[in-house]
Amino acid sequence: MPLKQKGEPVIDWTQYLKSGDRIFIGSNAAVPNALIDNLIANSAGLHDIEAVHILTLSDNVWAEPQHQDLFKINAFFIGGTNVRQAINEGRADYTPTFLSEIPKLFNKNILPLDVALIMVSPPDEYGYCSLGVSVDIVSAAIKKARFVIAQINPKMPRTNGHSFVHLNQIHAHITVKQYLPELPEPEVDQVTEQIGQYVAMLVENGATIQIGMGNIPSAVLRYLANHKDLGVHSEMLSEGIIDLMLKGVINNRRKTFHRGKTVASFCVGTRRLYKFVDGNPHVEFYPSEHVNSPVNIARNEKMVSINSAIEVDLTGQVVADSIGYHFYSGIGGQVDFIRGASLSKGGKPIIALPSTTKDGKISRIVAHLTEGGGVVTSRGHVSYVVTEYGIASLQGKSVRERALELIRIAHPKFRAQLLSDVRKHYWVPEYQENTPTSVPELGKIAIKRFTFADSEYFLRPLAPADERKLQEFFYSHNKETLMMRYNHHATQMSREKSCNLVSVNQHIDLALCLTEHDDLGESIQAVGRYYYLKASNSAEVAFVIKESKRGKGMAKALLSEIIKIAKIRGLSQLVACVRRDNAPMLKVFENAGFIRKPSEDYDEVSLAYTL
Template sequence: MLSATCRAVRPSSIAACRLAVVKRAYYLSGEIHHEPFHPIPGRNPEWLNGQQAFERHLDSAQHIFIHGGAATPNHLIDNMVNVAQEKKLKDIKLMHIHTEGPAKYNEPEYEGIFRSNSLFTSSNCRKAIQDGRADFTPIFLSEIPLLFRRNHIKLDMALIMVTPPDRHGFCSLGPSVDCTRAAIQNARVIIAQVNPKSPRTRGDAYIHSSHVDCFVHMPENLQEMPARSIDEAEVAIGKQIAQNLVENGATLQMGIGSIPDAVLAELGSHKDLGVHSEMFSDGIVDLTQTGAITNARKKIKPGKIVSGFVIGSNKVFNFINDNPFVELCDIQFTNRTAIICENPQVTAINSCIEVDLTGQVVSDSIGPRIYSGVGGQIDFIRGAALCTDGRGKPIIALQSATKKGVSKITPFIKEGAGVVTTRAHVHYIVTEHGIAQLWGKNLRQRAYHLIQIAHPDHRKSLEEAAFKRLKCMPSPD
């Protein structure tokens, strides 16, 4: 009987089928990894519907990677869940970063069939993690590909979304290359949802169709994440950063959220900005169209916007479609500190949940409740701090208080909360009330500067708490 790999080939001869099996066995052996770019002679994917693809390849106790962000293949996920339930499968482990859509596998009725493991958590996983039905792995975004490349996790399957093959047989991973490239390099079986609505992106985004086992045709609108409205405090934070910390010619990295968007909205008059980031969204489009972003001064891929993935609305998806100005790259490249620091004036702008008076930054959790993940914050905070021209700026930005009026600058971090950026990594903390530069400052000085940018309603109580904790008054000198 032919192997599953061989059945997926449609060879013109048995010899061609054996060649495909040998090649697949070769690039999955030892430390030699499958390079998904080159064509494999004599090998073509099967075109199946989703039900057929999973009836053929899905089994209990498998490890499966799911493409994330705007490229989440929700049609494949629905079929996977249905087939697993019909076949009464068990103990299937799912791995992914931020995904969009309902994530049916996290529903209580699928407990025992699926267990999701978030490497960066989105809203569709938080309750399952909180209830103990799903897992969260704290890991730097730059190191996620190593899970697969070092065979720490052996993937049985990768579920991805791609564009239709071009005349040479090449598909694109669309808006999300990130850690997906490492997954398809190392997965035993690749099932791809072919989506003609996905943008064709460049860089490391290509996979030749001969590396795919099953194609499932299903047009589907990309998962959009429209920009949220920016409130008055966020506008003030954006102005603080744009006017005081972002220089002409800077290389920008932006995290997710309304605060990075608020900064971008204030950069229209800047010149020769560059982008080397783990992700970007709609705000980059406007700055490109006004000429503020040229990438002219970058050392790494000059002239190009470099990113790992893109989220946002159709505005940014249309912008990246077949655009030579944008390269989406393997996240192990984009987020590598030694590469980041080579660019000029690296300015890393990230947000967080809370900061204590010594400078510890909580970004992945609200107390013990997992909210997001470690992501690329430290990758870029460190890359900016080590910038070879000595002009990098690692920035953490947050509103001084929650919508309920609770201070986000606190005497102690909440019990169970996770420190993502340590007090040794932190440099600039920005709120709507100002900028605190903490690098090289002792604890007494840090407390002083953080109290100055806290909400005025909380400064007195923070000063009292600092005295109680440090046994001395906070002071600038």
């Protein structure tokens, strides 16, 4: 809030403003509260002034009911309880617009601006003030408004980039100190922490990231500490980037656009962040039409966008600005960055959200969208959805595959109902009987990274959505492999058979796979499983490794995980039957401690491992 100054000047608003005009109010942490107070105090005779703005971290006094005769609010992004309440009571309007395109509304006089109310730093020796922590759409408002009125705030940092405005562009100003609003780093609970870990697994070394505000982005940044050569191209900067930049994790060396610079359009945090960006030559602020341009975003290779949602349906549609009919936030930059990351070479657009509401009573992965809920990001834009239960990969997936992937990362107590709901629409065939299950023994994060021969692979449970991947894996085998695994010349892996093999009740049986990620997507390279034998409290183990991946240690890694899980589950023994001429697989089992046992079939070797 503004700090009252003695002899504070009073602006003659009648020179710049008349009833029915449209004003722009500065954004985010740079709301010129002293100007608003000054205008309200000297508003005699003024009525029906339309106030346009995006998120405003302020008491938003102009949205209070007592000022509805003076101000008519039109928000491009809803923030603050009183602004949200005004909209949902019909006293204010919400205009859904991509953040990258709001400047166009001003530039093309679709929403012509009469006055822009902004906050700036004191001018330097050359007469230039800095827009400081909020360049975003403020820059466009300054260029198109008939009059620019500024609150010069000695507490405003001077930021670099395209953040400057000369005094001769400002028609009137007052100097009032105002501490910038602070948003401390949010506390991260267990659910959010797990989401952060999963998202961090999708971020490769050398990637450029976009990060937003809230506990999920904060959690993601915590788990990037061991990454290398990350870059930042983001509409917003938060507190979490500071330590990563100081440690050299974020160094922008491998960026392919604005190399060497952390790029944003605004920042929100505590005084520590505001001090960090003040005069920092390694951080540059640019207008939203530049930072949020999908074309510019895509110029960063390995661009990773991380955004949240209110709910996601089983086809991948994302609701992010409303809860039913109640508008909650806005489109913002989500679609800009989702689209930009999709166009980026090696890019990954990610939607991350908890699987349920805070009270755990409502699933946020839904069979159909809540009535009144609006789609912000279409089902065609989403590549990854992440909850605390894992990563759903949707790119190139059919509706059936998407539904199964998303059910897998839904909260377990809602999975059966979600599967039942999608059956009504024939999205999932009748032979898909089991809901996806997890392997809790793998730990809270049910994906593990492995490196074999300098290439990275992921170990995870097989899931119903892997039906087509398992078919592709089967048809990649040569006749020798098929004979070794199935003991006959198998020639077909039908859709129904593949579905049966991936629809495993992982709480009883076990099926793990090692997958590889490349520009073609994810492919299965190895499968290890066991079948539980209740009568003896034991399990029979089997493996298949892709021919080109043998001898790298994949079977050893899978077997090691299987043994660990079997011990945790209290099994008494693991057994295996291996063709006598399959020397490499026999070696894997024997090196792991399996002992040969008498076999009734001369062509097979029986092995056992006592747990």
